[in-house]
Amino acid sequence: MFDWLESFADWFVYSILQISAESHLGTALNFFVYDTIKILILLFVIVFIMGIVNAYFPVERLRNLLQRKKLYGLEYFLSSIFGAITPFCSCSSVPLFIGFVKGGIPLGVTFSFLITSPLVNEVAIAMFIGLFGWEATLIYAGSGILLGTLGGWLLGKFNLESWLTDWVKKLMDNTSQEKVAVNEQKRGFLERIPEISREAWGIVNSVLLYIIIGIGIGAAMHGYVPGDFFTEYLGNGSWWTVPFAVILAVPMYANAAAIVPVIEVFVAKGVPLGTAIAFMMATVGLSLPEGTLLKKVMTMKLIAVFFGVVTIFIILSGYLFNLII
Template sequence: MFDWIQNIADWFVYEVLNLDRGQHLAEALNFFIYDSTKILILLFVVIFFMGIVNSYFPIDKVKNYLSRKKLYGLEYLVASLFGVVTPFCSCSSVPLFIGFVRGGIPLGVTFSFLITSPLVNEVAIGLFVGLFGIKTTIIYVISGVLLGTVSGAILQKLKLESFLTPWVKEVLANAQRDQDIFQEEKQPFKQRLPIIWAEVIKILKGIIPYVLVGIAIGGLMHGYIPEGFFEKYMAKDNLFAVPIATILAIPMYSNASGILPVVQVLVAKGIPLGTAIAFMMGVVGLSLPEAMLLKKVMTLKLIAIFFGVVTLCIIISGYLFNSIL
């Protein structure tokens, strides 16, 4: 499907630049050109398509539904599934988190959305299919949704509302009074298209820098790091490889589309897929920038509990992934 991109990359690197095959710089540059072109095409197609879907699936309607309906525990799953169809990084999800709280949605349900939204969205799914195939993508999506669902349910059981900041507590106290009533605006597709296009451009501008940085890192790893380097420290028989990968990921920050090229190279270098995905989940779902933004709405104790629960669930997911694949 993408052979034509590989041909262009080969032509540019080996003929135009006249670099030798097998040379570190040549392999790194070839990887960067091929992956960046392929991923940017996938990004555009997927984001534009989901922009159309999201234009008919307003956030306010979901907020009102989740806050009014008794779903007998399924609200965590519903929130996680809603997170799947929102193409946001963890930092972009925080304003939506605040909006959910303002809508009177339980804190655990809001956490389910906050966890799943940056981790499993249509952008990541589209890239995952292109990089790892449908079977692995399905397992990843299911594990990501379950991660958000289970983590949200656990966090709700801990009754953590007292650890929210005073501003959020005031919002919660007035949630019923301030709840918005969603009124769907009937617009023909032709009128929606400029808005959809503007949103596509906005999302692309926010994502592309992370994608290019992620691909560049992946290219350097692909070209310069020898086979077996990572396998030595994170091999499948290393019992602590998954928690080490998860914890080391926390200081880093990227969105799912930006870190996927790095995951691809890690797997190519010998790291088990479950360990590599645990690393990815840690980078995307447990970033320090997200923690700094959450400080606006959570106390440090609540952030620590949130990160602790999610870290534990990610580690479990990594071990399950390694046992399945």
Template structure:
């Protein structure tokens, strides 16, 4: 019996008993999908965000900054920065203080960019929702490949010596310290847990609307859009399916909470998993508002190089995913 069996029964009861919808009707399927996926996503989101929040209490941004600048890493600092991005929810704090704090703290720009790439692509929300939607195998492959992509892209960007393309404001800004004022070792676990819990609730509240919207759109597609509608344009034999999916995803401005339910339905409709994962990556990692926000710290040329590198990485990963899951 699946651990989600009680939720399945509850969703059936809501759709077919409370709302008196037919089990074979499109509306019945859509409502059942909405109830089941919404509850499952919130449970996974809260659980994993809380665990990651506690971990983040012991490894705050400022401690990582000090750790990275204290010695020579011979390239391993890219991996450390990318791994740290996985436990730091990108939407929970401004990218500008993180970016400036890292760069002004002496961390190489390429290492900082590895963090910025990893953070939206492989953060707490993504991991939680991927587990619920596609299972452990797909999640593990996605997380490992996402981290490796961040490391490689960050390394290549670092070798390009792009510091001269930081904005004048960024070059003059004082270092921003996050969680640096407190003596972390002297804080009781109960205090850390309370802070992690509060941060988790903030995350849940901040993405809650996206969950409802994303699952709602997914429910409509699941119940009402014919299977062959998507297969016509994004089938496995279409070599440009991955780039098309990436381009289509860019203007969506969706985080994982909003895009994963849609991704699940696209797979159900027959779209190759590799194409869908590339679509999801582009939606969460290439948002236009994030680029605008980073304009405070980067010149337009640096933003173009940064986002161009991410786009190329996502397209390559899309083809790799398609090959792995074909």
């Protein structure tokens, strides 16, 4: 889908700027150009689509379904499954998070999607099957879905809605007012496109600075931190290697499909598979770029609670993998 963008980034950095592809600066800058443009495109497209959904989809019916007590937690599982089948990285999952909150979906259920979406996708699953076999793939995919289900359920019990930012609360209020206006005067799809486009660009523009800062951090780590650094300290199998792997992964930024080949190298050099998967999950689910984006929609308290719960579950998953694989 973004092959043309890879060619553009290569052309811009290596031909126009004439920075060597073998240099740390070239690697970091290429990563920055590619991911910045890609995420901006994804953000606009996803927010635009969610604007259409919010305008025409009966979100109240879905919200009522997810709030029924007789579901016995199934709503968290369904949201986690939806996260697993959507091919979004942690940063591009944020617009959907905004759309869910605007649509009135319970915050805990929304968290189930936000946790699972970057961890599991079909490309990563296909690569996992080829590299590690069915057993490891089922454990990886199942644990990602379970992590989202349990994490969303636990966060939902905390009643954290008051810790959303005022910006999101205002979006929620505006959505309610828009629904009243739409009910009073229904407009056709083509008539709504300019308004939806303006709203989408407004959201993208409001988080642009966070995107640039976050991807810049990830690009610096990507270009300047040597791969042998990780394998040297993560391969001895000590009890502390799993939480250490998670801590090391947080400043990184990559989607699940991009990090799977790195995990293969880790395992080939002696890093236990559970430790390597914990590193992968933390890279795609706890990245600093995601945190900078979430700062627009969550207060620092809520980000800390969210990251803390997900971190604990990832560490426990890593220990479990190392025991059973």
